[in-house]
Amino acid sequence: MKKTTIAMLAFACAVGMTGLANAGVVVIANPAVSTSALTAEQVSQIFMGRARSLPDGAAVTPIDQAEGSPARTQFNERVLGKNEQQLRSYWSRMIFTGKGQPPRSVASPEEVIRAVANTPGAIGYIDAKNVSPSVKVLYRAD
Amino acid sequence: MNKHLLALSVVAAALGSPAFAEEMADEQYQALEARLAQLEARDAAAPAASALDKIKINGFLSAGFGWADTADGQSYDTGLNSTVTHTADSVAGLQVDAQVNERTRAVMQLVGRGTDNFDAGLxxxxxxxxxxxxxxxxxxxxxxxxYLLSEYLEVGYAYPWARPPVEMYRADHPSAYDGLSWQRRLAAGAWQHDVTLSWGRPAIPSGDRGSVRSDDNVSLGIASTHGNWQFGAELTSASITVENSLFDAFSAMGFMPPSDRDKSVYATAGLQYDNGSLLVISEFTNIEVDGTLPDSQAAYLTVGYRFGKFLPHVTYSGTKLSDGRQPLLPLLAIQDDLFGNPSATPDLCPLIDPNPAAAFCLAVVPNMTPLPGTTMGIPFPADTLGRLMDREQQSVTVGVRYDFLPNAALKLDWTRVLDTNGTLGFFTPVNGDLFNTALPEQDVDVVRAVVDVVF
Structure with missing residues (x-):
């Protein structure tokens, strides 16, 4: 048991050592969600407040990460196709015409996983290397 | 053991730094475990906070300085003149969005404008x-x-200029209506369309209530998005009746047709392209008005480019009459001045000499316009009648927006009003004395500096 533990620990460190260089961002959801995959367009609609439910009809709650975090920057660029300034202008238009509010944001990838695992209908995005079995991957951005 | 292992693996992988992993001592690991437990406990206590999530409070604030190289006794647009003013472009707003149940919300937005002494109105x-x-x-x-920006005109943070082109976004039209609207979202592949149909009665600011009665407006609009492109079109039919004794008197004399549910139709189309670096915004509107006010068109084109936090932009905008100028009547706003101000020139001057007032009138106001079929005259030259209602103007604006904080932007705009084509453009006489005011010169400069904040 001890050998296995050390081996797994070494493996985890090795994975850690590869750093952020090749990690992509993935969109994760609560495992109870019946949808098995989403397109970039669908993810974008949800995170931009234009779709309030998943393709199967279930209500969806998007979870964002803190402004400036690497995962958020990658997500904005690769999935939403917008930079932070465009998003701020967009959300101020949406808020002050009563059309929507930006998604709730949490401080760390661990909190994203926790929020997604514990909230039915929640989806979030994290760096691919942070994925844990408690969540389901719906989209991979390369 | 499994749980510890999982936590350790996740943490080691997440931190991603070989140096950190090597230094990971037991105490640090324990500290992280404790932190995780703390967060879990906080999360479990969180459900109570969700009640607060149901009420969202947002606000915006614009504080601006403006200056315009106007002639004495004139001001420009929101009240800019040759003394630097602070309140003209300043706006504050607070919005409460309360989720009543899953399908219902109540939204209230309170706005105070510097031009109204910041009297907050709903x-x-x-x-x-x-x-x-x-x-x-x-x-x-x-x-x-x-128009396409009408719904969020006060939220300066949402657009690049210190103030949207005045040739289209005039300061003097009622901005809210009481009524009903229906918005439907349609998606067709990568296109997203929002179609909105609305019906209501404009909420006329209380100062104008005596002279303008507004009947119902109907409006249909579509906003479409496709990647970096946005398109919009709006069609609004409005009808107003001018109830004003001066108007009634002049129409009774055959000088103008009476005002009765004069219909105006606004047809607007616009587009925006934004790929994160290049920004292009353009709009065009055609306004057709029954009755005495002129038909007009207005348009603008803005091109900007983002360099980091800076967005310099250049805009060309203009408005012109589209049905040829006709003799028109004085603006309603001046009626109070005419009747209310005892020292103003008489509104209708007798022209026949035995009347002692005639000599006074003729001396004080040269070039009076006789009213047909009467012995009275209107105390201003006939061609001023045309000028008073016309608004033609072309201008160029060069500006820069600087997003110096995540929720705040500083804007500096310099506008040159090129030509008002013999009309008053967007210049107004300070005392409402339209009859004796000079036409604006060519090439008038206007400078605006505004800070916009949203929260």
Whole structure:
């Protein structure tokens, strides 16, 4: 048991050592969600407040990460196709015409996983290397 | 053991730094475990906070300085003149969005404008009901959608200029209506369309209530998005009746047709392209008005480019009459001045000499316009009649927006008013003395500096 533990620990460190260089961002959801995959367009609609439910009809709650975090920057660029300034202008238009509010944001990838695992209908995005079995991957951005 | 292992693996992988992993001592690991437990406990206590999530409070604030190289006794647009003014472009707003139940919300927005001494008025106050994901009904006070930026005109943070082109976004039209609207979302592949139909009565600012009665407006609009492109079109039909004894008197004399539910139709189309670096915004509107006010058109084109936090931009904008100028009547606003101000020149001057007032009139006001069929005259030259209602103007604006903080932007705009084509353009006489005011010169400079904040 001890050998296995050390081996797994070494493996985890090795994975850690590869750093952020090749990690992509993935969109994760609560495992109870019946949808098995989403397109970039669908993810974008949800995170931009234009779709309030998943393709199967279930209500969806998007979870964002803190402004400036690497995962958020990658997500904005690769999935939403917008930079932070465009998003701020967009959300101020949406808020002050009563059309929507930006998604709730949490401080760390661990909190994203926790929020997604514990909230039915929640989806979030994290760096691919942070994925844990408690969540389901719906989209991979390369 | 499994749980510790999982936590350790996740943490080691997440931190991603070989140096950190090597230094990971037991105490640090314990500290992280404790932190995880703390967060878990906080999360478990969180459900109580969700009640607060149901009420969202947002606000915006614009504080600006403006200056315009106007002639004495004139001001430009929101009240800029050759003394630097602070309040003309300043606006503050607070919005409360309360989720009543899963499908219903109540939204209220209170706005105070510097031009009104920041008297806060309820700009929006409506209930929103979403029976399906694609439909939204709103009942209550809402913003008009005459032009594409109309709904969020006060939120300076949402657009690049210190103030949207004045040739289209004039300061003097009612901005809210009380009524009902229905918005439907349609998606077709990568296109997203929002179609909105609304019906309501404009909420006329209380100062103008005596002279303008507004009947119902109907409006239909579509906003479409496709990647970096946005397109919009709005069609609004409005009708107003001018109730004003001066108007009535002049129409009784055959000088103009009476005002009765004069219809005006606003047709607007616009587009925006934004790929994160290049920004292009353009709009065009055609306004057709029955009755005495002229038909007109207005348009603008803005091109900007983002360099980091800076967005310099250049805009060309203009408005012109589209049905040829006709003799028109004085603006309603001056009626109070005529009747209310005892020292003003008499509104109707007798022209026949035995009347002692005639000599006074003729001496004080040269070039009077006789009223047909009477012995009275209107105390201003006939060609001023045309000038008073016309607004033609072309201008160029060069500006830069600097996003110096995540929720704040500084804007500096320099506008050169090129030509008002013999009309008053967007210059107004300070005392409402339209009869004796000079026409604006060519090439008048206007400078605006504004800080916009949203929270």
């Amino acid at each position: 700009e929006w106050a409506y209930i929103s009901w979403r029976p399906t994901d694609a439909d939204e009904f709103r009942i209550g006070r809402q913003r008009d959608r005459l």
